Amino acid sequence: MKNSIQPGRATRRTVIQTLLGAAGVGALVLPRSSYAANPGRFEGYSSVKITRLETFLVKPRWIFLKIHTDAGVTGLGEPLLEGRALTIQTAIKELEPYLIGKDPRHIIHHWQAIYRHAFYRGGPILTSALSGVDHALWDIKGKLLNVPVYELLGGPTRDRVRIYGRAGTPEDMKKRKQEGYTVIKTGVAKKNPANFVENPKFIQHATDAFAALREAGGDEMDIAIDFHGAIPPQTSKLLIKELEPFKPMFVEEPCQAQNVDTLVDIARGTHLPIATGERIFTKWGFREILEKGAAAILQPDLCHAGGITEGRLIAGMAEAYYVPIAPHNPMGPISLAAGLQLAGAIPNFLVQEQVSLGEGYIKNPFKLQKDGTVMLPAAPGLGVELDDAALADKIGHDWKNPESYNALDGSVVDW
Numbered sequence: 001m002k003n004s005i006q007p008g009r010a011t012r013r014t015v016i017q018t019l020l021g022a023a024g025v026g027a028l029v030l031p032r033s034s035y036a037a038n039p040g041r042f043e044g045y046s047s048v049k050i051t052r053l054e055t056f057l058v059k060p061r062w063i064f065l066k067i068h069t070d071a072g073v074t075g076l077g078e079p080l081l082e083g084r085a086l087t088i089q090t091a092i093k094e095l096e097p098y099l100i101g102k103d104p105r106h107i108i109h110h111w112q113a114i115y116r117h118a119f120y121r122g123g124p125i126l127t128s129a130l131s132g133v134d135h136a137l138w139d140i141k142g143k144l145l146n147v148p149v150y151e152l153l154g155g156p157t158r159d160r161v162r163i164y165g166r167a168g169t170p171e172d173m174k175k176r177k178q179e180g181y182t183v184i185k186t187g188v189a190k191k192n193p194a195n196f197v198e199n200p201k202f203i204q205h206a207t208d209a210f211a212a213l214r215e216a217g218g219d220e221m222d223i224a225i226d227f228h229g230a231i232p233p234q235t236s237k238l239l240i241k242e243l244e245p246f247k248p249m250f251v252e253e254p255c256q257a258q259n260v261d262t263l264v265d266i267a268r269g270t271h272l273p274i275a276t277g278e279r280i281f282t283k284w285g286f287r288e289i290l291e292k293g294a295a296a297i298l299q300p301d302l303c304h305a306g307g308i309t310e311g312r313l314i315a316g317m318a319e320a321y322y323v324p325i326a327p328h329n330p331m332g333p334i335s336l337a338a339g340l341q342l343a344g345a346i347p348n349f350l351v352q353e354q355v356s357l358g359e360g361y362i363k364n365p366f367k368l369q370k371d372g373t374v375m376l377p378a379a380p381g382l383g384v385e386l387d388d389a390a391l392a393d394k395i396g397h398d399w400k401n402p403e404s405y406n407a408l409d410g411s412v413v414d415w
Contacts, residue, residue, distance in 0.1 A: 048073075048144065050099045055079070055089050058361070058391065061399035062332040063088055066386075067136040069104055075140035076382060078334040079132020080303045081124055083401035091129035099133070104140045111309050115282075127281040127306050134307025135338045135382065142381035149338075149382060153312060153345035160373040161343040163352045164224070170216035177217065182372030183249065183351050185224040186213055188231060188239070192407040193414070198235040207242040214246045222249040222351075229253040229279070230404075230414040233262050240270050250275040250297050250326075256414070263294040275299050278328035282306045283313050290321045297350060301328040302338045311338075315346040324350035333358030336366065337382040344376045360394070363387045 052068040063085055065077040081088045095114060102110065114130050115121060142149045150156050164183035167173040176184055188194070189209030190202065213223055225248045227236060236254040243251070250273040254266050257279045267274040277299035280286055285305070289295050300314050315325045325348055327339040336354050343349045357374070358365035362384045366374045377383025404415040 048103055048105065048140075050102050050104050053092060053096050053099060055092050056395055057085050057089075057397050058332065059394040059397045061085070061397055063132070064332070064334060064386070065092060065132040065136055067099070067104065067133070067140065069140060071144065073140055073143050075104065075136030075138070075143070076334050076337075076384065076386065077132035077135030077137075077139070077307075078303050078332055078338070079129050079135075080331050080335070081128040083399065084125070085397070085399070087125060088128055088132075091125050092132065095129060095133060104137050105144065107134065107137045107141065107309060110137065111306070115306075122281050122284065124279075124281065124304060127310075128304050131303050131305065131307040131310075134309050135302070135334060138308050138338075138341070139381035146380050148344070148377055148380060149308065149341040150344035150376065153308075153341070156344045156376060157347050158344060158349070158376070160369065160371075160375050161340050161349070161352050162373050163354050163368070164222075164372075166355075167213060167217075170212050173213050173216040173221070177221065180368050180370050180372055182220070183222040183224070184213070184217060185226055185252070185353070186210065187226050187228065193404050194231045194235050195406070196232045196234050198238065202235075203238050203242055206239055207246075210243055210248070211246055224249040224252060224275070226252040227254045228414070229256045231255070233266060236266055237269055240266070240272060244270065244272060248272055252276065252299065253278070260288050260292055260294050263289070264292050267294055267296070273297050275326060277301070278304070280305065282310055283317060286314050286317060290317055290323065293321075296323060297326050298323055299326050299328040299353075302342065303329070303331055303335050308338055308342055311342045312345065315342070315348060319346075319348045324348045326350040327352055329353040330355050332356055333362045333365070333384060334382065337377065337384045340366075340374065340377060341382060358384065360390045361387060 048069050048071045050067060051070050054066040056064055058064050061082060062078060063080050065079050067075045079088050079092055111134060118126055138149045142152060162183060164185050165176045165181040167176050167184045167186055173184060189206050210225060217223055233255045240251055240254065252275045254274060255262050257276060263276060273296035275297035276295045278301045282305060286298060298318050300311050302308060302311050305311060318325055325346060327342065329335050329339050333356055339352050343352055368374060402415040404413045406413050
């Protein structure tokens with residue numbers, strides 16, 4: 001075969017293409033530009049660049065993120081890590097050099113770059129910062145295209161989202177019912193933090209409190225109970241058995257999340273649905289839980305687990321195991337808005353947690369409907385806009401995690 005390279009005109013590209021052609025790989029076309037070196041320069045694709053990242057602490061314990069662009073469009077996110085607000089602000093600041101000048105519409109590319117270039121992957125700090133950035137990038141893209149985020153995820157699977165409130169007493173339960181809630185979550189009633197193995201008095205007190213809520217709520221009310229990872233596995237087994245006659249909707253975090261096999265052991269000992277996920281990060285963290293059948297309900301927190309991008313992937317994994325998604329969210333209205341967008345796009349959604357519908361924080365707060373739902377947002381992006389005037393007296397906080405100790409000997413216990 002004759003060499004087609006002309007003397008004096010050989011380039012690296014022509015040499016490689018000629019060699020590939022000789023090897024029978026003539027159909028392979030090498031790229032003429034590098035996305036990494038020149039991101040976002042597609043013909044007919046107008047330029048948009050990130051110009052600034054802005055964070056501010058918001059009472060009672062939240063962080064709001066605003067990503068600015070040269071198109072005049074901003075995106076909102078909530079990169080929260082409870083009790084570590086300044087740490088997350090610093091983490092966001094460290095992401096700024098990468099994001100400034102980038103096209104905000106390349107969401108998955110940025111997610112991968114931020115996550116994988118960190119070398120030490122995952123964990124609460126990186127994925128919480130990344131989650132807030134992810135919220136804001138989806139918000140920007142939706143606004144630029146003038147559609148809600150759920151439209152970008154394949155379109156709505158429902159027109160409204162079931163949410164739940166909280167109740168600790170029968171009186172609280174009656175108020176929530178009057179407000180329209182059909183799902184309530186409560187905690188384990190206790191006078192002191194739980195010991196490794198508790199006595200019958202402790203178990204009976206917690207069971208009686210839940211039984212009173214069941215009586216006040218009636219059989220039509222769905223009542224979940226959150227052990228908060230603060231009940232040791234040995235006591236969790238005892239308590240779950242006593243709660244079974246009152247049919248909780250699910251038992252949340254019956255133990256700490258680090259040892260999945262312990263959760264499996266608890267799940268196999270009861271017919272009640274076990275839920276977990278608020279302290280699990282990314283799809284990789286949820287894989288083992290699904291494979292081992294450790295939980296019947298997953299609760300990824302979109303402020304911690306990797307944002308909307310990762311939440312959609314986790315939901316897809318869960319669907320293959322017939323496991324529904326109940327996003328964890330004791331955070332602010334931006335987090336709620338992100339959860340609603342995900343709920344509107346996935347088929348295996350169960351219920352959405354919330355502590356604030358946005359009153360005093362956003363314009364046009366979400367409204368609880370008579371059927372215990374909120375309607376899917378119709379506005380572009382996440383569908384929320386901050387109310388700067390209402391926020392003025394809520395800027396800044398110094399919230400700390402509770403510090404709990406054993407009542408007898410002062411040793412550290414979970415809160």
